[in-house]
Amino acid sequence: MKLIRPLGFGELRMHLLHSMAAGTTQGALLVRVKGIMNNDMNIDRIRRCVDKIKSEHAILSACIVKQQSDYYFAHTAAPDLQYVVHKQAANSSNTWSDNLHAELDHLLNSNEQLWQLVVYTYANENITDFILVMHHAVMDAVGSEYFFDSLFTQLSSAENELAISQETTEFPIAMEADALSACDWQAFIQAQEKVRQLLGQVRLQPHLATCALTQRKTKILDGFLESSVVIQLEKFCNEQQISINSLFSTLFTRAVYEETITRNSFALFSAVSLRPLCPNAPQKAFGCYLSVMPTLHEFQRDWDLVKEAKQHKLKQHQAFMDIARWVPQSFDTATVEKMTETAAAATSFGNDLGFTYAETGLKKNYGAITIVHQYVGARRSLGNVAFILHGLKSAGALYFTLSYVEPLQDADYAQRVFRQFLALAQQICTTNTPAFEDI
Amino acid sequence: MSIESTSIIINSIRACVPKPLQHVDINSTSLLQDLGIDSLGLMMLTLELEKNTGVKLNAHVESLVQAQTVRDIEKLVSSLQPAVESAQ
Numbered sequence: 001m002k003l004i005r006p007l008g009f010g011e012l013r014m015h016l017l018h019s020m021a022a023g024t025t026q027g028a029l030l031v032r033v034k035g036i037m038n039n040d041m042n043i044d045r046i047r048r049c050v051d052k053i054k055s056e057h058a059i060l061s062a063c064i065v066k067q068q069s070d071y072y073f074a075h076t077a078a079p080d081l082q083y084v085v086h087k088q089a090a091n092s093s094n095t096w097s098d099n100l101h102a103e104l105d106h107l108l109n110s111n112e113q114l115w116q117l118v119v120y121t122y123a124n125e126n127i128t129d130f131i132l133v134m135h136h137a138v139m140d141a142v143g144s145e146y147f148f149d150s151l152f153t154q155l156s157s158a159e160n161e162l163a164i165s166q167e168t169t170e171f172p173i174a175m176e177a178d179a180l181s182a183c184d185w186q187a188f189i190q191a192q193e194k195v196r197q198l199l200g201q202v203r204l205q206p207h208l209a210t211c212a213l214t215q216r217k218t219k220i221l222d223g224f225l226e227s228s229v230v231i232q233l234e235k236f237c238n239e240q241q242i243s244i245n246s247l248f249s250t251l252f253t254r255a256v257y258e259e260t261i262t263r264n265s266f267a268l269f270s271a272v273s274l275r276p277l278c279p280n281a282p283q284k285a286f287g288c289y290l291s292v293m294p295t296l297h298e299f300q301r302d303w304d305l306v307k308e309a310k311q312h313k314l315k316q317h318q319a320f321m322d323i324a325r326w327v328p329q330s331f332d333t334a335t336v337e338k339m340t341e342t343a344a345a346a347t348s349f350g351n352d353l354g355f356t357y358a359e360t361g362l363k364k365n366y367g368a369i370t371i372v373h374q375y376v377g378a379r380r381s382l383g384n385v386a387f388i389l390h391g392l393k394s395a396g397a398l399y400f401t402l403s404y405v406e407p408l409q410d411a412d413y414a415q416r417v418f419r420q421f422l423a424l425a426q427q428i429c430t431t432n433t434p435a436f437e438d439i
Numbered sequence: 440m441s442i443e444s445t446s447i448i449i450n451s452i453r454a455c456v457p458k459p460l461q462h463v464d465i466n467s468t469s470l471l472q473d474l475g476i477d478s479l480g481l482m483m484l485t486l487e488l489e490k491n492t493g494v495k496l497n498a499h500v501e502s503l504v505q506a507q508t509v510r511d512i513e514k515l516v517s518s519l520q521p522a523v524e525s526a527q
Contacts, residue, residue: 180486180490181486238472241472243477243478245478246478272479272482276479276483277483277486313478313504314500314501314504316478317478317481317482317485317500317503317504318500320482320485321482321485321496321497321500322497325482325486
């Protein structure tokens with residue numbers, strides 16, 4: 001097997017965390033489209049488009065292997081790997097979220113492949129669901145959207161443009177070799193100490209049950225805000241000079257607080273891409289540039305949304321400067337292995353809450369293909385985060401998933417939190433919309 | 440604030456302005472919001488300013504987050520620069 005390069009720190013940490021069960025599927029992006037079957041595009045054409053994209057990006061043919069004590073990206077040696085899987089179902093109504101659950105808990109073998117595209121088609125319906133499952137060492141949120149942008153562009157192109165490319169882009173360099181905020185190991189450990197101190201201030205949610213990683217199942221609650229609601233929320237944010245990210249972070253943590261009577265403080269880990277800190281990294285490409293900004297939020301019964309959202313923005317900026325931006329230039333694999341081992345044996349949700357928010361990088365239409373909706377999913381079997389909320393803005397609307405893990409987490413509790421979150425968001429519009437008589 | 444310092448700050452801001460707005464003229468009265476500097480953009484701007492001006496901004500995040508115009512940024516950096524120079 002031909003080795004490509006050792007894994008960087010961020011890639012290794014992702015790999016170790018998610019290799020504890022028998023596989024490494026970590027995240028998924030579901031994109032529902034209409035228009036493909038109408039235009040005589042079939043699964044063979046999708047496969048050829050994927051083959052072309054794969055031929056253009058060496059990273060898409062990589063796997064991860066351990067040689068002696070170090071981990072490497074390598075060219076996969078396994079023959080006949082399935083990068084595109086086609087599944088058919090009777091009808092599309094409400095099945096996509098079940099399919100997303102199933103694909104997140106279907107684990108890939110990282111010694112062979114690091115991603116897979118599952119295509120769901122439905123009898124007599126012009127709807128197609130694409131679920132891209134991925135290992136975050138090769139694809140973050142930007143990477144997964146780049147994949148779909150390439151796929152839909154290819155699908156809407158002429159047949160003669162689908163020839164396999166002879167030119168392959170270079171394998172991306174590790175983030176720490178490029179990041180402006182690369183630091184030595186000692187500085188990184190000091191930054192991590194701040195995370196430990198922050199977590200020491202909250203009572204982490206205990207697991208409801210103790211069970212093996214393989215028995216844990218990812219559960220996802222989904223919901224969306226229509227574009228008319230999103231317009232009102234954005235207007236509200238502009239007027240109050242708060243970011244939409246801070247608004248939803250505040251609503252989410254407040255919703256958890258409202259439904260968690262035993263606690264009044266929570267740690268929130270917000271995802272951030274360090275791609276802008278890497279001068280040699282293309283802004284749209286594959287690769288792993290993830291980091292997290294941990295912030296502490298304390299609540300009281302009386303509250304002021306705008307004040308809390310402004311505080312969140314400030315705390316997040318400070319967490320970025322103190323913690324999230326630092327990437328260690330050098331590290332010892334054995335130490336990183338030891339750092340990640342504790343998560344599997346933990347009996348509480350070690351990182352409390354997680355939040356990601358992004359505006360889609362995809363267009364609404366690609367020729368005859370129209371995007372209906374997009375939802376983000378993440379495998380949660382590790383149980384390191386009690387709840388993680390993903391928000392994705394696409395074609396004006398906002399699509400949310402709240403993921404948790406059974407049986408470590410209580411389904412009713414998760415549903416209450418999610419309903420509360422959506423209700424709080426709707427409430428802003430109600431409160432800030434003039435009554436009919438006032439117009 | 441010297442013309443050179445102003446120019447360094449404006450160049451730092453320009454590096455963080457989203458591509459569709461990069462043609463926009465930037466001067467001291469420009470609003471960061473109008474330049475598309477969102478919360479992530481402000482984080483990147485903080486790093487650019489540290490890199491280009493040599494000032495350490497870790498302890499001044501609150502002032503940065505409250506900054507609304509290019510002039511607010513100029514004032515903040517200018518208030519920190521003499522300390523840096525005297526330390527050198």
